[in-house]
Amino acid sequence: MTDKPIEEPTPQESLDPENWDEFRAQARHMLDAAIDRLQDARQGRVWTELPGEIKETLKAPLPREGWGVPDVMGRMEALLPYGAGNTNPRFFGWVHGSGTPANLLAEIAASAMNANVGGRDHGAIYVEKQVVRWCRELFDFPxxxxxxxxxxxxxATIIAVKVARDTRLNFLSRKDGICGHGLVGYxxxxxxxxxARAFDLLGLGTDALRKIPANDRFEIDMDALKAAIAADREAGLTPFIVIGTAGTVNVGAIDPLEELADLAAEESMWFHIxxxxxxxxxxxxxxxxxxxxxxxxxSLAFDxxxxxxxxxxxxxxLIREEKLHRAAFTDRPDYLTAKERGLAGGNPWPVEYGPELSRGFRALKVWAQIAEFGTDRLGRMIERNCYQASYLGEQVEKTPGLELLAPVALxxxxxRYTEPGLSDAVLDAMNDEIVIQLQEQGSAAPSTTRLKGRLAIRVNITNHRTARADLDIxxxxxxxxxxxxxxxxxxxAAIRDAG
Structure with missing residues (x-):
């Protein structure tokens, strides 16, 4: 009896374009639309809510038959005006970077390579290794x-805290877990x-993270920190990590990092920033x-x-000691065996330094940004934003009806906006509405936070397009x-509610 040859159920097909010239023209159109969007980033509204009709199209059922390139391209192009607004110079909410047009090209190249940068010996791995070397040099790490x-x-924080945890427990925690060790951090x-999320995900629990009060400059209170460490040691717990902040999310304060480094050394604790x-x-x-x-x-985590x-x-x-970093993550099963030659070379692999085996080629756009502009020019953008924030703080203090709620540290x-005789609760409601109105009207997009119980209009400047005129506006x-x-x-309404 002769076995029948295996036949494919459908004719041979792929997902490549049937007409490459037509695809090239469509791609050029999309690139032009994207560049137009960035070229006009300084103009128009900061944020615009996505229209209802587009929201409805994004509720379409799962396509059984593809919609085709023209339809999909049109839908993508229609989305371009409706981002968060962080490319605009008057986007001041949260801490969003503004991106650069040059990064479009890096993203195109990375997409074309479609590299899995979890490992193996190929070009993307060497780009990431150069980025690692540049980061060592940038922060003066060994x-x-x-x-x-x-x-x-x-x-990055999860990775760093895991290395700290495993180092303290001599890496036995990778098999035995962490129960009964009484690890606490600060x-x-x-x-x-x-x-706190890292403590949760790593099984330490958020209660193991001691949140130390801040001083009037919104920096960690060193006396309170020392007292908390001493109390935990007295209770038989194991302090293993102290975490300083370089640029707090609320006001941009910088903790006394040198003092924290000294304390961590004295207490034999891991020092993370x-x-x-x-x-x-x-x-x-x-x-x-x-x-x-x-x-x-x-260790240091940053964006x-x-x-x-x-x-x-x-x-x-960024981890000071590679041996500790790799020991916290490395796991090379048979199908990932290292080789001296061939595609399985290029060791050690990035998967040995983090939780992901499947990783995109993020490093290319980082490499391209630093290589194109250089750290001097990028540093000037940072410095200008700091001067702009100081300028804004000075203008607030000069403007009747406005009150500065924290020192401008970075x-x-x-x-906030104030009116005489109104309670904090009423002022909170008014300032919240002011921010929402600014966002909805598209003139600017600050965010809000709370400082010492009072709602603040929070203006973050991490935008190379922002000018002083934008702050005046x-x-x-x-x-x-x-x-x-x-x-x-x-x-x-707030006055009535307060009653």
Whole structure:
């Protein structure tokens, strides 16, 4: 009996274009549309809500038959005006970088290569290794340091805290877990929530993270920190990590990093720094003297997509000792066996420094940004933003009806609109409405936060396109909106509710 030959159920086909010339023309059209969008980034509204009709099209059922390139391209082009607004110079909300047109080209090249940068011996691996070397040099870390490009500081923090945890437990925790060891860590109440999230995800629990009060400058209180460590040791617990912040998310404060480094050494604790955006102040003559403690950290987490303006997403975990870093993650099963030659060479692989085997080529846009502009020019953008925030703070203090709520430490200015005789609750409601009105009207996009219980208009400047004129427009718009009927209605309702 002769076996029948295996036949494919459908004719031979692929997902490549049937007409490459037609695809090339469509791609050029999309590139032109994207460049037009960036060329006009300084113009028009900051944020525009996605129209209802587009939202409805994005509720379409799963396509069984493809819609075709023209339809899909048209839908993508229609989305271009409806981003968060962070390419606009008057986007001041949260800490969003503004990106660069040059990064479009890096993204195109990375997409064409479609590289998995978890491992193996290919060009993308060597680009990432150069980025690691550049980061060592940037932060004055030793040659023993290692690093990995990740999505952002949240993942970088998880990686760093895991290395710290496993190092303290002699890496037995990778098999045995952490129960019964009583590990505790310390950070400021002003530190980003990603640190507590890392404690949660790593099985330490958020209760193991001691949140130390901040002083009037919103920096960690060193006396309170020392007292907390002593109390935990007295209770039989194991302090293993202290986390400083270079640029707090609320006001941009920088913890006393040198003092924290000294304390960590005295207490035999791991010293980690959350430097999401502020650590890159090492490129600014105005800021770098307050960041000398960064080079003493055991680990540093930061983002390229904030103050280096790399397109989202791109962060980095930098670890002082490569041996410890790799020991916390390496796991090479048979199908990932290292070779001296061939495609399985290029060792060690990035997968040995983080949790992901499947990784995109984020490093290319980071490499391209640094290579094209150089750290001097990027540093000038950082320095200008710091001067702009100081200017805004000065203007707030000169403007009747506005109140500065925190010192301007870096690139963030927090203030509020005030009226005599109104309670904080009423002022909170008014300032919240002012921010929403600014966003909805498209004139500016600050965000809000709370400082010492009061709601603040929070203006973050991590944008190479922002000019002083944009800050003047912001203040004019705040005053205009504050005098509007909409805000008056919110004020009156809040007064009635307060009763």
């Amino acid at each position: 040659d023993t340091a290692s690093g990995i490009v990740v999505s952002g500081t949240s993942i 950070t400021s109440t002003e530190t980003h929530s990603c640190v 959350d430097g999401a955006f502020g650590s890159l102040g090492v490129l600014s003559d105005r800021v770098k003297d307050r960041l000398t403690g960064v080079k003493r950290a055991d 390229f997509h904030k103050w280096l303006h790399v397109n989202y997403d791109a962060g980095f975990a 690139n963030i200015c927090c203030f 912001l203040l004019e718009e705040v005053q205009r909106v504050a005098a509007s009927p909409e805000v008056a209605a919110v004020r009156d």
